[in-house]
Amino acid sequence: MPVLTRLIPSPVVVDIGCGAMDDLAGLLADQRISASGELAFAISNGSGQALRERLAPVLPGADWYEVSDGTIDSAVKLADDIKGKRRYDAVVGLGGGKIIDVAKYAAARVGLPMVAVATNLAHDGLCSPISILDNDNGRGSYGVPSPIAMVIDLDVVRAAPVRFVRSGIGDAISNISAIADWELSRKITGESVDGLAAAMARTAGEAVLRHPGGVGDDEFLTVLAEALVLSGIAMSISGDSRPSSGACHEISHAFDLLYPKRAASHGEQVGLGAAFAMHLRGAGEESGLFAEVLRKHGLPVLPEDIGFSADEFVRAVDYAPQTRPGRFTILEHLDLSTDQIRDAYADYAKTIRS
Structure with a gap:
């Protein structure tokens, strides 16, 4: 008798807990995510910069891209910047919902898996197959692949407003x-x-x-x-x-x-x-x-x-x-x-x- 089932799209890794950010380098080295360590990080110009200073020493193969806002233009620009730089294994969105949505869209545009590292718990888009981005007509929803990995450090979450x-x-x-x-x-x-x-x-x-x-x-x-x-x-x-x-x-x-x-x-x-x-x-x-x-x-x-x-x-x-x-x-x-x-x-x- 055949077993009929369906595949559920979900992250290969979900890490939620205090100090989860301390294990980020090891998680990203997972063969299913980035064997080479070649990673493109999308960060904000606020809290993202502080986290970059903390993480950059243990992620020598990463490039860091500052995202100015949560617009479709920023997402397209990030995709273009990533595509024109070098070959990456994955895109990492490090920040709140806007940064993660921009990173999801950019990763989809260049055909790379995306890792979501959330710094707050403001909404349920962190692990969703949707990017909410501002455009000329207001705000749009864009279908994208779900993150391949999800990291939420409760210490970082607690430090946010x-x-x-x-x-x-x-x-x-x-x-x-x-x-x-x-x-x-x-x-x-x-x-x-x-x-x-x-x-x-x-x-x-x-x-x-x-x-x-x-x-x-x-x-x-x-x-x-x-x-x-x-x-x-x-x-x-x-x-x-x-x-x-x-x-x-x-x-x-x-x-x-x-x-x-x-x-x-x-x-x-x-x-x-x-x-x-x-x-x-x-x-x-x-x-x-x-x-x-x-x-x-x-x-x-x-x-x-x-x-x-x-x-x-x-x-x-x-x-x-x-x-x-x-x-x-x-x-x-x-x-x-x-x-x-x-x-x-x-x-x-x-x-x-x-």
Whole structure:
């Protein structure tokens, strides 16, 4: 009897823990990553420079490329610079989400594997097959291969501003809302749901949602880091962002487009969007738990917490479905009028405050 299975796209190495950066040179010397030590590092001009000083002595075969921002132009420039220099074994993105997204895109463009070395836990794109890059029309999502290796040093994460950890929490727990939207779409539209991707993303979100620890605990940071990695792998399995992106992300994208100079962090916005979406589903107890966990970790539960009025939030929810044409979520299902959204928000705010 043949064993039927499928290959899951995932990193060959995942190293999460305190002091993980100290083992980076040995990890990169893995025959599956870089036998020769010829590596192209993409770094920021801030914290990346300090890490370069720390790592350069043990990585003599590396070249270091400074990335100025998270735009498609920077990603193309990095690819051109790498291609014109010498033959490398891999591209290493060392930094936050913007640096890693630029490095993923550049590596794909030149046909090299990519290693993600994250310095914060702001969102679930660290290990995903997607690069989010700014372009002339705002912001675009670009399909890329997933990282071949993932390194997260909790000591480095803890040294970064705590707002990055909070953002990652919002992104991780929003998976639960995104999966509810995916399953709703299967019921209403017949959309296919990848059960493995859904299980992985939901488990990741639940692990963070129900963990008793806080942003300063190593155990909690480990669970959060693992959840963000698993979310990225879930997206690789499904071939798109569906396991981690539903109404919560539509609302966040609406904030970005309608209020580009005032938008909060991605995780703050999707966490708030997820709590509201759960309320729209009539999941009162679950919505209350979302709000409780968001408050516990210092994330917003109401738009006023991030400087937006109720009317501005209503406008964002009303606009949200336009940000992902063809994606079916609770927002498309209910198809609420502006007045109905306003009433739903008033009920949500009353529930959250009580």
